[in-house]
Amino acid sequence: MITALIIMHFFGGGMPVLFSRSDFRTVGRTIEEPQRAAAATEAMERINELLESIAKKRQETAEQLGGIDHEVTSREGTYDNFLDELSQARLEARQKYIEEVFTMREHMTRDEWSAAFGNTAE
Amino acid sequence: MRTGITITIAFAMFTMSACSLFGSGGDPLEVLRYEVLSKVQDEERAEAMLADIDKLDELLSESAELLADAARQERALFVNYDSTPQDFEALFAEASRKRHDLRGAMLDVHLEFKAKATAEEWSAILPIHASAISARVNSLVAAAIDERG
Numbered sequence: 351m352i353t354a355l356i357i358m359h360f361f362g363g364g365m366p367v368l369f370s371r372s373d374f375r376t377v378g379r380t381i382e383e384p385q386r387a388a389a390a391t392e393a394m395e396r397i398n399e400l401l402e403s404i405a406k407k408r409q410e411t412a413e414q415l416g417g418i419d420h421e422v423t424s425r426e427g428t429y430d431n432f433l434d435e436l437s438q439a440r441l442e443a444r445q446k447y448i449e450e451v452f453t454m455r456e457h458m459t460r461d462e463w464s465a466a467f468g469n470t471a472e
Numbered sequence: 473m474r475t476g477i478t479i480t481i482a483f484a485m486f487t488m489s490a491c492s493l494f495g496s497g498g499d500p501l502e503v504l505r506y507e508v509l510s511k512v513q514d515e516e517r518a519e520a521m522l523a524d525i526d527k528l529d530e531l532l533s534e535s536a537e538l539l540a541d542a543a544r545q546e547r548a549l550f551v552n553y554d555s556t557p558q559d560f561e562a563l564f565a566e567a568s569r570k571r572h573d574l575r576g577a578m579l580d581v582h583l584e585f586k587a588k589a590t591a592e593e594w595s596a597i598l599p600i601h602a603s604a605i606s607a608r609v610n611s612l613v614a615a616a617i618d619e620r621g
Contacts, residue, residue, distance in 0.1 A: 416602075419598075419602075420595075420598065429579055433575060437568070437572070440568075441568070444564050447560075448557050448560045448561065449557075451550065451560070452557055455553065460553045463551075463553045464553065467550065467551045468551055
């Protein structure tokens with residue numbers, strides 16, 4: 351159950367999904383200057399590494415909680431310790447994610463961004 | 473994207489394995505309710521545990537809605553060239569607060585459920601409990617991924 355709870359609470363929930371190879375190709379093709387294209391795709395790589403690291407942490411936490419859930423006497427604090435640690439890691443990842451999104455944006459014009467990702471703003 | 477594909481594959485594998493246990497299209501929580509009724513002989517405690525399962529199911533559904541909403545909003549901010557870091561921070565902070573509240577509520581229900589069982593009953597229920605809740609969560613997450621597109 352606790353594994354499920356972790357998946358529910360820490361999968362997605364406002365966190366983005368990884369960029370695919372196709373996203374990298376699209377951004378690389380859309381940006382005309384190679385230097386800017388390289389800087390933008392490097393930021394995308396860092397975002398993917400960040401999301402992969404938080405996914406790994408989530409998995410580790412799920413395994414730890416799965417272990418303590420076997421005990422009928424497990425107390426809330428026991429769960430909270432692991433969950434708080436995961437929340438903190440997630441918080442830090444989120445902040446870095448925002449920084450990297452805006453690094454990408456620094457290297458892309460409005461038109462390039464719109465061409466690569468589609469600007470849905472009204 | 474890659475995560476979506478991985479989760480889809482994992483979900484498909486899970487569904488295949490879960491189908492034998494829960495039957496295709498069946499409510500996994502019904503299996504858990506049956507398990508509680510068959511393993512907990514004390515009727516009063518069994519009824520109270522069934523009520524906990526209902527409460528937990530409501531919270532899981534609420535979590536799934538939160539997941540889908542937050543994902544949609546994050547995507548909208550991402551594609552909008554004019555969004556600011558503060559927009560992202562506000563969205564993440566709000567989602568985080570709601571998630572924290574739901575986490576507390578779910579843990580409370582989970583611990584209340586466990587507290588009603590004896591050690592022997594819990595050991596007997598645990599395998600089905602874990603599988604049933606996971607199946608329910610996976611179906612909710614899959615629905616949220618579909619919504620995300």
